[in-house]
Amino acid sequence: TINADRLWSTIIETARFGGTEKGGVRRLTLSEEDRQVRDWFRAACEAAGCTVTVDGLGNMFALRPGKDMTKPPLGIGSHLDTQPTGGKFDGVLGVMAALEVVRTLNDAGIETETPICVCNWTNEEGSRFAPAMMGSAGYVADLPVSDILARTDADGISVGAALDAIGYRGPEEVGAQKFSGFLELHIEQGPILEAEGLPIGVVEHGQGIIWYDGRISGFESHTGSTPMHLRKDALAALSEIVLAIEALAKAHGPNAVGSVGEAVIARPSRNVIPGEIAFSGEFRTPDAGILDALDKALQAQVKEIAARRKVDIRLDTIWRKEPTHFDAAMTGAIAAAADRLGLSHRPIVSGAGHDSFHLATVVPTAMVFVPCKDGVSHNELESAKPEECAAGANVLLHAVLAVAGG
């Protein structure tokens, strides 16, 4: 079994890179804080005997040799970037547990048959640059590398420039590092395992995702002297869209969700009717047919709202990720590892997106979930107990041993 204290201390130690007053982490992808944690990760992997390479999107690969070097390694890991006000576990647990697996194998003097590769994927969060899971999207060629490098953040800085700024545009060709399979440990980020008192979730599916960028153009005018029937109020139009997305998701429940995360009024003033608003929105559901239906219904409602309110509304689909179905042999290995350790488990659907969704399109892939407090994530209050993290890391270790042979 892994060293639970050592695992926990790496989580706490790295949480200082971008650590916030409320105990959370603000470590936006390709920021100075991201550089710091990347430097730490590289040094820790090299100290554990791995060879670290970086590809042209900043994805980091730490290779631990195996007996059969003709086999592509088994990839394990997750991401080290966080939300603007994120927690200490989302992504971090998966990377630190993968490092802990390597350290444990070193301590035990175990050489696996298949090599092992600890991964840190660039921009999983999708908050600074859209879409999410960007580094792994480039890795599996879901998006062209040139397209990714040109994406910009709110300040107009491109992914390429941000990589250069922190010195993490690596020489390795994107996609050149092959894997024989991929395993990722993550907190659930939802309430199910905690509610059912289960330490382990075996992730069998991942939700499909649609992301929208929207812009509403009404007309700025005086809030006091413009009669109600002559207004083109962009905020009132947005309000209808927000409630429409919510109602559509609820109507297709229990497994559909939808929300608007960002909305910015241009040139706001108390006594000016909002004339222009930019916003982002999304739907998620494990069922591709429902994703289609939600999208179609929203587009129709937006058209109706625009016509009735005489405002212009652009609603662009900037990302669509089809639902993910993980590999049965890999999920079986995870369930068997949990059984061997006496940890009860259940199959589960991932509500959040993960790099494993992309990896699953090219190699046998699966994920392990552990509970987190109140199901809360993307919040500085995100929390998981040391023993919960250790349980997940042990399942990862035993699944790795089963898959890589040791």
Next chain:
Amino acid sequence: TINADRLWSTIIETARFGGTEKGGVRRLTLSEEDRQVRDWFRAACEAAGCTVTVDGLGNMFALRPGKDMTKPPLGIGSHLDTQPTGGKFDGVLGVMAALEVVRTLNDAGIETETPICVCNWTNEEGSRFAPAMMGSAGYVADLPVSDILARTDADGISVGAALDAIGYRGPEEVGAQKFSGFLELHIEQGPILEAEGLPIGVVEHGQGIIWYDGRISGFESHTGSTPMHLRKDALAALSEIVLAIEALAKAHGPNAVGSVGEAVIARPSRNVIPGEIAFSGEFRTPDAGILDALDKALQAQVKEIAARRKVDIRLDTIWRKEPTHFDAAMTGAIAAAADRLGLSHRPIVSGAGHDSFHLATVVPTAMVFVPCKDGVSHNELESAKPEECAAGANVLLHAVLAVAGG
């Protein structure tokens, strides 16, 4: 009659202070641009033979002597500050027309019985600092001067500090400059005069106003993995409030209006459910009873929304201005002046707030409206024709002669 070309050229000349690319003006109160236009105004008034004083709130008074210096002067004027993306006429026309009245009297060698005082009131717009009509509120002691000086903008800069920064905290005691009456020319900022093809509106009433500051506290969590029924989405709650304000105003129409002008999500991210939003809102109607009813209904709906959505909502009334009823003798003088000039007119209610609302609580006061293009104001596209401005200034001149005696 006034010199229409000279009036127009002062409007165009001063529009360069804060002039925008789209032909509008961005001259927030007590900004550097406001200092520039204030310096211009002081110099122009002095060149026209007036003595300029400034009070402790930056209100500017340019006194033209009359035959009977024991009488307090007749105040005329408006304000020179603008919205963040305002036009060239809102406020400016009233000040420039008042200056033009003085210049015309000078050219004609007319000394009025009652002295005349051209006024530029501080922060009429209420966009940088709330509430609106702030300088005149201090003048009539509707708000204590010390309270006004302590109000802060979004950057935490106080009114007092902003006055000092541009050198316009004057030595005159606020309220010391007395008036025998007050007259203000303004663009209508609404569509009625244009629609009816009338050059002049005689403003008989002003709408009552309630301004709110609100804050919604929900809970930030993951947009993908948080089930719909466990969300505390601050943006969805705001959306209901925006639509409630709109529906309440419409239900109490045709003379009630309501809207939300500002809304800012704290720490926004695409895949984080908005946890905290600050917003501003308002209702206006000429009927105090309806203003009460709107306020009461909104407070009840907000309570219901907060309880149902399990979010905290604070809704603070930061300003309430009762409906204004202008002086019959003063409105009569305006109507008579228009008749004398052969300009058709109608009584009208002011949708927007004006410094005259405050002056009306202490001296006989009235306002002249002229049409503006499409009724549009608080927009860079705000527009009025030279001949429309001149017609209003001529009515102001003749009303001044009637009231001040000349």
